[in-house]
Amino acid sequence: MQILTKRSLLQPLCFFCLLLATQSCTDLSVEEFDSVVIDEDGPPAPGEAGQLVDGVYDGLSTFTDQANTYSLFEHPSDELIPPTRGVDWGDNGVWRTLHAHTWDPTHAQVLNAWNTLNQRIYNTAEILAANPSAEDEAHGRFLQGFFMWHVLDLYGVVPFREFGEGVDVLPRVISRSDAIDLAISQVEASIDNLPSAGPGENIQGTKAAAYSMLTRMYLNKAVYKADNPAGPYDHNADDLQKVIDYADMVTDEGYSFDPNYFEIFEAGSDNEPILVSNQGTPQNRWMMTLHYSQNPSGWNGFTTLADFYNAFDPEDPRIGREPTPDGTASSGIGVGFLQGQQVTDEGNELIDTRTQQPLFFTEDVGLAGVPTNAGVRVIKYHPARSGKYILIRYAESQLNKAEAQLRLGDAAGALETVNTMRATRGTPELGSIDLDGMLMERGFELYWEGLRRVDQIRFGTFTDTWDEKTVTDPTRVLFPIPQQALDSNPNLEQNPGY
Numbered sequence: 001m002q003i004l005t006k007r008s009l010l011q012p013l014c015f016f017c018l019l020l021a022t023q024s025c026t027d028l029s030v031e032e033f034d035s036v037v038i039d040e041d042g043p044p045a046p047g048e049a050g051q052l053v054d055g056v057y058d059g060l061s062t063f064t065d066q067a068n069t070y071s072l073f074e075h076p077s078d079e080l081i082p083p084t085r086g087v088d089w090g091d092n093g094v095w096r097t098l099h100a101h102t103w104d105p106t107h108a109q110v111l112n113a114w115n116t117l118n119q120r121i122y123n124t125a126e127i128l129a130a131n132p133s134a135e136d137e138a139h140g141r142f143l144q145g146f147f148m149w150h151v152l153d154l155y156g157v158v159p160f161r162e163f164g165e166g167v168d169v170l171p172r173v174i175s176r177s178d179a180i181d182l183a184i185s186q187v188e189a190s191i192d193n194l195p196s197a198g199p200g201e202n203i204q205g206t207k208a209a210a211y212s213m214l215t216r217m218y219l220n221k222a223v224y225k226a227d228n229p230a231g232p233y234d235h236n237a238d239d240l241q242k243v244i245d246y247a248d249m250v251t252d253e254g255y256s257f258d259p260n261y262f263e264i265f266e267a268g269s270d271n272e273p274i275l276v277s278n279q280g281t282p283q284n285r286w287m288m289t290l291h292y293s294q295n296p297s298g299w300n301g302f303t304t305l306a307d308f309y310n311a312f313d314p315e316d317p318r319i320g321r322e323p324t325p326d327g328t329a330s331s332g333i334g335v336g337f338l339q340g341q342q343v344t345d346e347g348n349e350l351i352d353t354r355t356q357q358p359l360f361f362t363e364d365v366g367l368a369g370v371p372t373n374a375g376v377r378v379i380k381y382h383p384a385r386s387g388k389y390i391l392i393r394y395a396e397s398q399l400n401k402a403e404a405q406l407r408l409g410d411a412a413g414a415l416e417t418v419n420t421m422r423a424t425r426g427t428p429e430l431g432s433i434d435l436d437g438m439l440m441e442r443g444f445e446l447y448w449e450g451l452r453r454v455d456q457i458r459f460g461t462f463t464d465t466w467d468e469k470t471v472t473d474p475t476r477v478l479f480p481i482p483q484q485a486l487d488s489n490p491n492l493e494q495n496p497g498y
Helices: 015-023 049-064 069-074 091-100 108-128 134-155 176-193 207-225 237-252 261-265 283-287 306-310 394-407 411-425 435-446 452-459 483-488
Strands: 002-005 035-038 157-160 172-175 273-276 335-338 377-379 390-393
Touching: 049 069, 049 108, 049 134, 069 091, 069 108, 069 134, 069 452, 091 108, 108 134, 108 157, 108 483, 134 157, 134 176, 134 207, 157 176, 172 176, 176 207, 207 237, 207 273, 207 390, 207 394, 207 452, 237 394, 261 390, 273 394, 390 394, 394 411, 394 435, 411 435, 435 452
Parallel strands: 002 035
Antiparallel strands: 157 172, 273 390, 335 377
16 A cells, blocks of 8 residues: 655555556556555554445455456466457457466566555554454454455465554565464454344445355365465365354355345345445446447457356256347346357347357357457346345355365265255256366356366366466466565565466
């Protein structure tokens, strides 16, 4: 974050954030910049705790952008590809290099995610230094653990400075192993004083949000404790049992599976959302994939890969629903995976305005020189019916539970947990499940929700190859420390491979 002295209350925006804004006209997100006024001869003075809490929750909007944090978690995975069509989405290769695993320490989005996430951690330190009430302190601890998890997962270390330390104090560097312990302890310490709230559009942390984050943290703890970030990983039985216990606590807070999968992402959803962003709409999620000729006119960007799409059982309702054209805005757009001939809001054949040919989405897609109609599009948030952007939802905690059961040797229990979800969704039940099947199930349920990279690393498939991705370098399980950060803090060391 910016630290301002009394002699310098007005500072220009960070050059690198301006650079990002010029990279693509397809970015609707505007990042806010917090400032703290300090006396040149004393420590910074924190603001009012309640207002600070609200401000950090507002900062969850960073996850709704199609770039930066979201892109680091999704683009390197096997479920999303960013094709360049002519010059569209070229952007000096920032998207292609993420998919191809050829990024380096100067990558703009690696830097922007680093700056934003670490800024949020510092903001939470300000909350805890502001003489907060018990509930505000709980929110500060929950948020600190939440953001710390993202940094340690992506970069393998967490730089940290207490709020009262001056700008001349270089942030100390917390190792990945110590950082996950600290993140867990902060979230666990928040539970007693967080509110207990059932399903709905909760814009601030609750007991269920803390329980759910803890299922994620404990499930991945073996990854963060490993001597080699690329594995192998030794899952501790006690940690796996905590995943199960915390997942059950989420259920006890009143959450359940929604029988209509796509209604989860619509306004008024009342079963599965645990934590949502209160800033704007999830419009980036449909704009980044819809074609120019659709209504609304999208940016004709990201698609899924043919192999990922074809892995679905055609009888699985999570693969999508056909549009129901009735002449109202966006009724010509279906939900799930959009493949084949697209239609207008009146049900007529939609024409690609660039080629004057019928708009037919093909399965095959590449990274460069791609036709305007190539690639299966993905719509979870429908433009006409979307709710708030979901950051945490119930199904993840239950899939975390099922995986923990399986890793503990309880295949029958894992199968029951998965089939309970499938039966509620109207999806054909499975006869058995193993680790390969569990990874596939997580993809079927959680696609494009920002977790695929984390799952692939834990299951050991992140170094495999897939369409347009041939790099198998195991050091890519971590992103590099941005060069700018290395230059400004000698306590940091670059990750291996960079």
